[in-house]
Amino acid sequence: MARAMDPIPESNTSVAPLSGLRVALFSGNYNVTVDGANRALNRLVGYLLRQGAQVRVYAPTVANPAFEPTGDLVSVPSFAIPGRAEYRLPSALSPRVRRDLAAFAPQVVHVSSPDIAAHRAVSWARRRGLPILASVHTRFDTYPRYYNMAWLEPALTALLRRFYRRCDALVAPSESFAQVLRDQRMNYDIDIWSRGVDRDVFNxxxxxxxxxxxxxxxxDDVVIGFLGRLVMEKGLDVFSDAIDQLSRRGIAHKVLVIGEGPARDWFTARLPDAVFAGFQGGADLGRAVASMDVLFNPSITETFGNVTLEAMACGVPVVAAAATGSQSLVDDHISGRLITPGAVRQFAEALRCYVEDADLRTAHGAAGEARSLEFSWDRINQAVADTYLRLIRQKKQRMAGG
Incomplete structure (x- = not known):
């Protein structure tokens, strides 16, 4: 049997509290492209390594990844997702990967995407009595509605439920999303793995x-910003419809779009007067966000809302959909506005208030920045480590009692 039940120190040890912990992490997109999920996973791995843990990451690889991976990365078989070639779908646990996994002998398996390889990893871990943690990073069940296939949602939700119920516990980025997962009966052991913000970059x-x-x-232009991948599930239709409303009402404004993606041509055609600055990273991203006057985030697929937190840290008020993620960050009428998803006229009215009232922008931006100070990456990532240790202890207790 794998060395799953080797002794590990308690999480409150003062020096190298995670020394001896071995974590196998399965990711659908660890460093192939840049998005909030893989940035969070790389930060988590970096934190675990600094605390003395050993981490082995199993994920697709490509010749020219978006960035260098944190930690040891083992390539798994994968193929490009049709129509979304920038992402790859892990397709199997090959014999080579299984041998590597067995040799590493993890104490806990962490899966971060409900793909084929992750399903196989869950089965591999269950056969060996290893605890399994799943991190949930996006509202996959909502994606079909953006591609005229809403009829698929019940079946997709059922498939996700089967996957997540085979895991011992889940971690979700926000309490609002955790409650959605409970309501959908995905699992009943759900901890919060929030997100942090780099204050050196975003201020x-x-x-x-x-x-x-x-x-x-x-x-003196009042700039309404969009930040994120240019894909329809980010609410590009709602964004452009609300901007149209402002234009028809004669509200002077400018639109700044930060990001790239397959829907760029569609978005450019819908917003011909917008400034498209393309992908920005690192300090350039912080500059771009801080140079907005208001962030407009109509997406309902976010489980946390990294872009919302980054704008808040820059002192930029946020107009967002009252959905998972943003509603755990934005205090309505204090640091921004939370609007009923899809309510174009209400979005437009909220944007108008910020465009026309500089004092309101300043006050709500300052409140958002104050709120952002609560999000420390080390404290947040330690919560995941504590969940690993709890699951290992619980598994040991069940095995001892059985």
Whole structure:
């Protein structure tokens, strides 16, 4: 049997509290592209390694990944997702991967995407009596409605339920999303793995008027920003419809779009007067966000809302859908506005208030920045480590009692 039940120290040990812990992490997209989920996973692995744990990551690899992976990465068989070639779908646990996994002898298996390889990893772990933690990063069940296939949602929800119920516990990025998972009966052991924000990158001092000018944005322009991958499930239709409402009402504003994706041509055609600044990363991303005057995030697929938190850290008020993620971050009428999903006229009215009232932007932006100070990456990632240790102890107790 794998060395799953080797002794491990308690999580409150003062020096290297995770020394001896071995974690096998399965990711559908660890560093192939850049998104909130894989950034969070890489930060988690970096934290675990600094605390003395051993981590082995199993994920697809490509010749030219978006960034260098944190930790040891083992390539798993995969294929490009049709129509979304920037993502790859792990397709199997090959004999080579299984041998590597057995040699590593993890004490806990962490799956972060309900793909084929993760299903196989869950079965592999269950046969060996290993605890399994699943992190849930996105509202996969809502995706079909953006591609005129809403009839698929019940079947997809059932498939997700089968996957997550085979895991010992879940971690979700926000309490609002955790409650959705409970209501859907995905699992009943759900902890919170929130998200942090890098204050060196995201803060109001990053605002750069000269950069704005280089994009054709005047100092007195009120800039409504979009930040994220340009895919329909991010609410691009609602965003553009609300902007149309502002234009028809004669509300002076400018739109700044940060991000790339397969729906860029569609979005460009819908917003011909917008400034598309493309992908921004690191300090450039912090500059771009801080140079907005309001962030508009109409997406309902977010489980946390990294972009919302990043805007708040930059002192930028947020207009967001009252959905999982943002509603755990934004205090309505204090640091931003939470609007009924899809309510275009209400979104437009909230944006109008910010466009026309500089004092309101300043006050709500300051409140958002104060709220963002609560999100420390180390504290947040330790919560996941504590969940690993709890699951290992519980599994040992059940085995001893059985």
């Amino acid at each position: 109001p001092r990053r605002r750069d008027l000269s950069w704005r000018r280089s994009l054709g944005l005047a100092d």
